[in-house]
Amino acid sequence: MSHLSQLLPKLSLGLSLGVLSLLVPAIAIAPTPMAQAGTCASNCGPKPIRFTPGQAVKVEVINKTASIILLQEVAGSDPIPVAPSRSFQLTRRGGTVDNSSVVFWDAAGFPVKVKVSQPQGNMLRLEVMPEFDPPGDRSVYLRDDGSVSIL
Numbered sequence: 457m458s459h460l461s462q463l464l465p466k467l468s469l470g471l472s473l474g475v476l477s478l479l480v481p482a483i484a485i486a487p488t489p490m491a492q493a494g495t496c497a498s499n500c501g502p503k504p505i506r507f508t509p510g511q512a513v514k515v516e517v518i519n520k521t522a523s524i525i526l527l528q529e530v531a532g533s534d535p536i537p538v539a540p541s542r543s544f545q546l547t548r549r550g551g552t553v554d555n556s557s558v559v560f561w562d563a564a565g566f567p568v569k570v571k572v573s574q575p576q577g578n579m580l581r582l583e584v585m586p587e588f589d590p591p592g593d594r595s596v597y598l599r600d601d602g603s604v605s606i607l
């Protein structure tokens with residue numbers, strides 16, 4: 457009988473572990489939701505910014521940082537300082553006729569991020585904001601096909 461009394465705790469432990477091992481897989485495997493097809497009518501995301509090729513484009517830069525932002529058109533201008541909470545409008549010579557870039561940086565060396573928008577058909581707005589992960593954004597590229605890229 458002593459042999460049986462020693463075996464019963466082991467048997468009950470084994471049974472409870474067996475039951476537990478049977479329950480765990482049943483709990484861990486959850487049914488996957490079915491995929492649904494549809495359009496993006498409600499969740500499309502922002503419309504891409506595009507200009508008509510050859511169109512004259514105004515570029516407005518708004519400094520939303522706490523320090524001076526410097527901007528420069530790669531076509532050969534001197535850097536233009538823009539104070540915090542101020543804006544500056546660049547005079548575009550050729551619009552989208554030639555590929556062109558606007559380069560910007562924080563005068564204190566902090567990384568920045570740019571948000572681009574198209575508030576009017578011929579205006580490109582660049583809102584320069586603080587960024588916390590280097591290197592941040594450094595330029596906006598306006599291509600001759602009317603598309604805009606952030607670099």
